[in-house]
Amino acid sequence: MAFTINVNGKAQQADVDGDTPLLWVLRDTLGIVGPKYGCGVGVCGACTVHVNGQPMRSCQMPVESVGASKITTIEGIGAGAVGKRVQAAWSELDVAQCGYCQPGQIMSATALLTKTPKPTDADIDAAMSGNICRCATYTRIRAAIKRASGQKIEA
Numbered sequence: 001m002a003f004t005i006n007v008n009g010k011a012q013q014a015d016v017d018g019d020t021p022l023l024w025v026l027r028d029t030l031g032i033v034g035p036k037y038g039c040g041v042g043v044c045g046a047c048t049v050h051v052n053g054q055p056m057r058s059c060q061m062p063v064e065s066v067g068a069s070k071i072t073t074i075e076g077i078g079a080g081a082v083g084k085r086v087q088a089a090w091s092e093l094d095v096a097q098c099g100y101c102q103p104g105q106i107m108s109a110t111a112l113l114t115k116t117p118k119p120t121d122a123d124i125d126a127a128m129s130g131n132i133c134r135c136a137t138y139t140r141i142r143a144a145i146k147r148a149s150g151q152k153i154e155a
């Protein structure tokens with residue numbers, strides 16, 4: 001069946017079964033490969049995208065449920081002021097190690113800062129707890145979120 005979905009501000013067509021996960025459509029049909037396949041069962045956060053600004057696991061979202069929602073991926077997050085600041089902070093603090101989890105981390109961090117511009121450590125932990133990093137970059141992730149929010153980074 002043909003679906004038209006809005007990804008990063010553009011209407012995109014995919015002719016797939018309705019129960020195909022959005023992650024598969026993005027990566028395999030549309031060639032948008034920033035969102036990563038990690039666990040495939042909703043527990044690692046590597047596939048995180050924004051759906052109308054909310055962080056969602058695209059591996060758990062059938063394409064037929066997307067409708068007219070606006071999907072944003074890591075490829076489009078820098079178009080917004082908050083996403084741009086988050087990406088700059090990530091780069092300045094050299095957050096990524098292998099990098100595999102980082103698109104998902106940045107998507108969750110951007111959603112957090114959009115809702116809570118000056119998050120506390122507890123806010124950060126709560127918002128980021130669903131994003132796993134096998135390289136354990138958690139300390140740098142927290143520092144980059146603080147930097148992007150304009151708060152002092154504690155040593």
Ligand code: FES
Nearest residue numbers: 038039040045059
């Ligand atoms: S791949 Fe979607 S949560 Fe792990």
Ligand code: FES
Nearest residue numbers: 098099133134135
């Ligand atoms: S940077 Fe390697 S998994 Fe997070």
